[in-house]
Amino acid sequence: MAMPKVRETYHHGDLESALLDAATKMVGADGAEHLSLRAVAAEVGVSPSAAYHYYQEKDSLISCVGARLFEELADFQEQALLKVPGKGARAARARFRALGRAYFEWASMEPNFFRLIFGCYCSADEVEVEVLRDNSRAWRLLQTCLEDLYRTGGLIPALRPYAEILTWSAVHGATALIIEGHLPKDSFESLLDGLERSLGIGIK
Amino acid sequence: MAMPKVRETYHHGDLESALLDAATKMVGADGAEHLSLRAVAAEVGVSPSAAYHYYQEKDSLISCVGARLFEELADFQEQALLKVPGKGARAARARFRALGRAYFEWASMEPNFFRLIFGCYCSADEVEVEVLRDNSRAWRLLQTCLEDLYRTGGLIPALRPYAEILTWSAVHGATALIIEGHLPKDSFESLLDGLERSLGIGIK
DNA sequence: GAATAATCTCTACATTGTTCAGATATGGAG
DNA sequence: CTCCATATCTGAACAATGTAGAGATTATTC
Structure with missing residues (x-):
C-alpha cells in the first residue's frame, strides 16, 4: 500500500478529483465493497470529513467512480x-x-x-x-x-x-x-x- | 422490522440453521452488502459472539446463504x-x-x-x-x-x-x-x- | 486590509466485526 | 442420582468504520 501523501498547503487544490482518483484505484485493487472512506482520505492526505464537502456520503463517491x-x-x-x-x-x-x-x-x-x-x-x-x-x-x-x-x-x-x-x-x-x-x-x-x-x- | 426473539432456554437448539434462515431473510430484504452479523444474532435472540461457533466469520455466513x-x-x-x-x-x-x-x-x-x-x-x-x-x-x-x-x-x-x-x-x-x-x-x-x-x- | 466565503481539521458518537475469558446448560459415566 | 467434561452461549472489550458539527485556516472579493 502506498504511503499516504503529506501536503504542504492547507487547501488541497483539487481534492474532488483527487478523491475520485484514489477511490478508483482502491476499488480496482480491493473491490467497492471494501472501500473505506477514511482510507481514501488518508491516501490523499486529508481528514475524513474533508470528503464530505464533495460527496454527500461514501456511496456517492462510489457512484461517481462508477x-x-x-x-x-x-x-x-x-x-x-x-x-x-x-x-x-x-x-x-x-x-x-x-x-x-x-x-x-x-x-x-x-x-x-x-x-x-x-x-x-x-x-x-x-x-x-x-x-x-x-x-x-x-x-x-x-x-x-x-x-x-x-x-x-x-x-x-x-x-x-x-x-x-x-x-x-x-x-x-x-x-x-x-x-x-x-x-x-x-x-x-x-x-x-x-x-x-x-x-x-x-x-x- | 420484526421484533427480536426472546428465548427461554439457554441453548437455542438449532442456532446454526436459525442464523441461516434469518440471514437469508435479511439478505433478501436489504442486500448482502448491508447484512449485519449483530442484527442477525439479535433477530434470532442470541448474542453476536454465538454466531462464531457455527460460522468462522460474517462472510462465511453469507457464503452459506449463497x-x-x-x-x-x-x-x-x-x-x-x-x-x-x-x-x-x-x-x-x-x-x-x-x-x-x-x-x-x-x-x-x-x-x-x-x-x-x-x-x-x-x-x-x-x-x-x-x-x-x-x-x-x-x-x-x-x-x-x-x-x-x-x-x-x-x-x-x-x-x-x-x-x-x-x-x-x-x-x-x-x-x-x-x-x-x-x-x-x-x-x-x-x-x-x-x-x-x-x-x-x-x-x- | 477587512469581511465574507470556501475549505479543511478535530473531536465525538454510534455501529460494526471480531476476540476471549468466563458463565451456563447438556449428556454420559460412575 | 451425581459429578464432570463438553458444547453452547454471554459479556465486556477493541479497533475500525461512516458520519455530524463546531471550529480553525486559508482564499476571495471589495
Whole structure:
C-alpha cells in the first residue's frame, strides 16, 4: 500500500478529483465493497470529513467512480473499433468481434471495475431505463455496428430486431459468468463464435 | 422490522440453521452488502459472539446463504420443468422457454438473492470452474433440455455445440441487465424470442 | 486590509466485526 | 442420582468504520 501523501498547503487544490482518483484505484485493487472512506482520505492526505464537502456520503463517491468507469468502458470499446476501419461486410464482422472482445477484455483487466458498474451501486431507476439505454454510448456503438452488418448483408434479416438484445445479453452474461468463475475463460471465444453463427454473421 | 426473539432456554437448539434462515431473510430484504452479523444474532435472540461457533466469520455466513440459494434456484427451475411434460419437439421447446423464464422470474422475485449468488461473495476459484459447472444442477437441466431439442429436430444441428453457452450467457446477461435497470423488464421475452429464432428452435 | 466565503481539521458518537475469558446448560459415566 | 467434561452461549472489550458539527485556516472579493 502506498504511503499516504503529506501536503504542504492547507487547501488541497483539487481534492474532488483527487478523491475520485484514489477511490478508483482502491476499488480496482480491493473491490467497492471494501472501500473505506477514511482510507481514501488518508491516501490523499486529508481528514475524513474533508470528503464530505464533495460527496454527500461514501456511496456517492462510489457512484461517481462508477460513472467514470462507464465512460472508460465506452472509450475502450471505441478504441477497439478504431482499429478495424472499412465499410464492407468483412470489416463489419471484424468490428462486431472487436466490440465483444473489448467488453470482455476490459472486464478481465479489472474485474472489480466491472463488478462495480454492473452491481448494486450503479443500478438505474425504473424511470430512467429507456432514456439511459438510448443515450448510452456503448449501446449506440453496438447499434451502429449491427446496422453496418445488416446493410452489408452480413446478418440474417429476420434476426435484425433481436440482434441487439441478444448480443448485449450474451456478451454481458458470458463476461459476468466468467469473471465470477462460473465459466472457464476460454469460453468467451466460443460464445462469440456461437453468436456469429446463430445470427448468420459473416457467412461466406 | 420484526421484533427480536426472546428465548427461554439457554441453548437455542438449532442456532446454526436459525442464523441461516434469518440471514437469508435479511439478505433478501436489504442486500448482502448491508447484512449485519449483530442484527442477525439479535433477530434470532442470541448474542453476536454465538454466531462464531457455527460460522468462522460474517462472510462465511453469507457464503452459506449463497450456497442455499443456488439450490433454490435449481429447485425453482426443476419445478418449472415439471409443468411441461412430454417428449416431442413442441414440449422440448416449451421446456426451453420455461427454463429461461424460471431463471428470470426467480431473480426478479428477489433481486438481492440473484445479486448474492452471482456477485463477489460466491465467485468460484479458477481451479474448480470445470468441476463446478459440470456438477451444477442448473447447468445439467439446460444440457438435457437442449439435448431433447436436438434429438427432436428442434435445434439447428450446426449450432448444437454453441447452444449451451449461448443460452446460459444470454439468459443470465439479460436477467442481470434488467435487474440492475439497464434494460426494461419486457425485453426478456424479446430475448427469448431472439434466442429461439437464432438457434432455430421450434421452426414449424 | 477587512469581511465574507470556501475549505479543511478535530473531536465525538454510534455501529460494526471480531476476540476471549468466563458463565451456563447438556449428556454420559460412575 | 451425581459429578464432570463438553458444547453452547454471554459479556465486556477493541479497533475500525461512516458520519455530524463546531471550529480553525486559508482564499476571495471589495
